[in-house]
Amino acid sequence: xxxxxxxxxAAISVLLSLTGLPYAVYLLLAKVWxxxxxxxxxxxxxxxxxxxxxxxNEERIIENKLEDIVALDYPMDRVEVVIVDSSDDGTRETxxxxxxxxxxxxxxLIEEDERRGLAPALNDAYAEASNEMVVxxxxxxxxxxxxxxxxxxxxxxxxxxxxxxxxxxxxxGSDVEESYRDVQATIQxxxxxxxxxxxxxxxxxxxxxxxxxPIDPDSIADDTELALKIRKxxxxxxxxxxIQYKEASHSEFGKxxxxxxxxxxGLIRLLLRNRDMLGGYGxxxxxxxxxxxxxxxxxPWLLAGGIALATVAGLLAxxxxxxxxxxxxxxxxxxxxxxRLGPLQPIYAVFDTQVSLLFAAIKLCRGEGSAIWDVDxxxxxxxx
Ligand code: GDD
Ligand code: MN
Numbered sequence: 001x002x003x004x005x006x007x008x009x010a011a012i013s014v015l016l017s018l019t020g021l022p023y024a025v026y027l028l029l030a031k032v033w034x035x036x037x038x039x040x041x042x043x044x045x046x047x048x049x050x051x052x053x054x055x056x057n058e059e060r061i062i063e064n065k066l067e068d069i070v071a072l073d074y075p076m077d078r079v080e081v082v083i084v085d086s087s088d089d090g091t092r093e094t095x096x097x098x099x100x101x102x103x104x105x106x107x108x109l110i111e112e113d114e115r116r117g118l119a120p121a122l123n124d125a126y127a128e129a130s131n132e133m134v135v136x137x138x139x140x141x142x143x144x145x146x147x148x149x150x151x152x153x154x155x156x157x158x159x160x161x162x163x164x165x166x167x168x169x170x171x172x173g174s175d176v177e178e179s180y181r182d183v184q185a186t187i188q189x190x191x192x193x194x195x196x197x198x199x200x201x202x203x204x205x206x207x208x209x210x211x212x213x214p215i216d217p218d219s220i221a222d223d224t225e226l227a228l229k230i231r232k233x234x235x236x237x238x239x240x241x242x243i244q245y246k247e248a249s250h251s252e253f254g255k256x257x258x259x260x261x262x263x264x265x266g267l268i269r270l271l272l273r274n275r276d277m278l279g280g281y282g283x284x285x286x287x288x289x290x291x292x293x294x295x296x297x298x299x300p301w302l303l304a305g306g307i308a309l310a311t312v313a314g315l316l317a318x319x320x321x322x323x324x325x326x327x328x329x330x331x332x333x334x335x336x337x338x339x340r341l342g343p344l345q346p347i348y349a350v351f352d353t354q355v356s357l358l359f360a361a362i363k364l365c366r367g368e369g370s371a372i373w374d375v376d377x378x379x380x381x382x383x384x
Contacts, residue, residue: 038192052082054083056086086116134206163205166241166243167181172381191291195281195282220370220373257355267360
């Protein structure tokens with residue numbers, strides 16, 4: 001019995017250290033090398049811009065979003081707004097009224113009779129976008145006034161075909177999301193300096209129009225998919241923390257699952273579909289993709305396995321210890337989701353992401369992962 005427990009504990013230690021290893025290497029590299037900002041050779045530029053905005057029943061917040069867009073520090077006569085709307089509420093009416101007595105920016109409104117999901121809607125919008133730089137932004141986000149300029153400066157580097165930005169302020173005050181975004185910014189900066197980053201963010205993603213290719217109609221990771229395909233085409237896709245936006249998020253465990261699990265499903269499916277890119281495409285396929293494969297597809301299972309084994313070991317060693325492990329994990333989750341873990345909060349944030357990735361893998365196996373989802377009404381409160 002003792003030997004079994006000892007073996008189990010050894011197995012757990014191996015599993016848990018394996019889980020953390022690539023992460024530790026990445027963060028160590030970030031510490032030692034300490035890359036900062038965008039790797040692009042930024043130059044001031046003022047290309048004509050198409051802002052692509054998909055909307056589904058956003059009547060509560062669409063007007064504020066449009067105000068936000070026209071207030072950007074950019075010549076509005078060089079901006080075209082392409083909205084693809086699938087709403088059956090008052091969104092369309094508000095859009096028309098907003099642009100009715102405005103000469104600039106120009107509006108292209110694509111009206112869908114029936115909601116087909118975000119990816120096909122975006123493909124239509126990208127096909128209509130006629131300007132050199134295309135910026136995709138979600139309705140539930142706020143952009144910093146200089147966001148377009150910062151993006152244009154990145155795309156002025158001939159090697160760069162896509163750029164995304166940083167969530168500087170998590171509306172709704174979710175510390176879980178806030179601390180995760182800090183960890184993520186460090187990682188995405190490192191990846192960008194190595195070659196390109198994987199994840200692109202819905203609130204702000206900018207692409208060179210010439211590089212845009214259609215995304216899969218069932219995609220639930222549209223921005224990341226487009227960035228990955230642009231990298232496939234040869235240009236770099238980078239993260240620039242100088243491009244700033246705000247987005248709302250929940251801290252509570254249950255509420256986080258819906259959105260995060262869906263996003264995680266999108267990312268896992270994208271990696272699997274593009275597995276042929278592993279090993280090619282410079283350091284992108286040799287370091288960045290393998291790290292993300294590990295983080296998204298392997299480590300959630302090692303972590304779950306580690307916790308399960310620890311529980312079994314505890315039960316074998318003596319009943320109370322067996323209960324201690326799941327109880328500890330439960331307490332960690334409870335405190336973490338209430339933003340009460342202080343300096344441990346970033347670790348909880350990563351754990352929370354691993355939970356989403358685990359659930360996402362299971363949901364994908366069960367055939368879930370529809371490209372049509374319920375828009376989170378509660379998160380919209382922050383934009384009213
Ligand atoms: N036209 C259209 N049709 N727009 C849609 C649809 C649709 O079926 N579904 C959602 N939208 C719009 C919303 O109105 C919003 O402006 C934007 O797409 C993002 O939708 P959210 O409901 O806020 O999704 P999210 O916050 O989880 O979005 C993130 O994840 C998605 C993938 O799971 C973003 O990164 C999205 O860009 C990403 O596609
Ligand atoms: Mn959203």
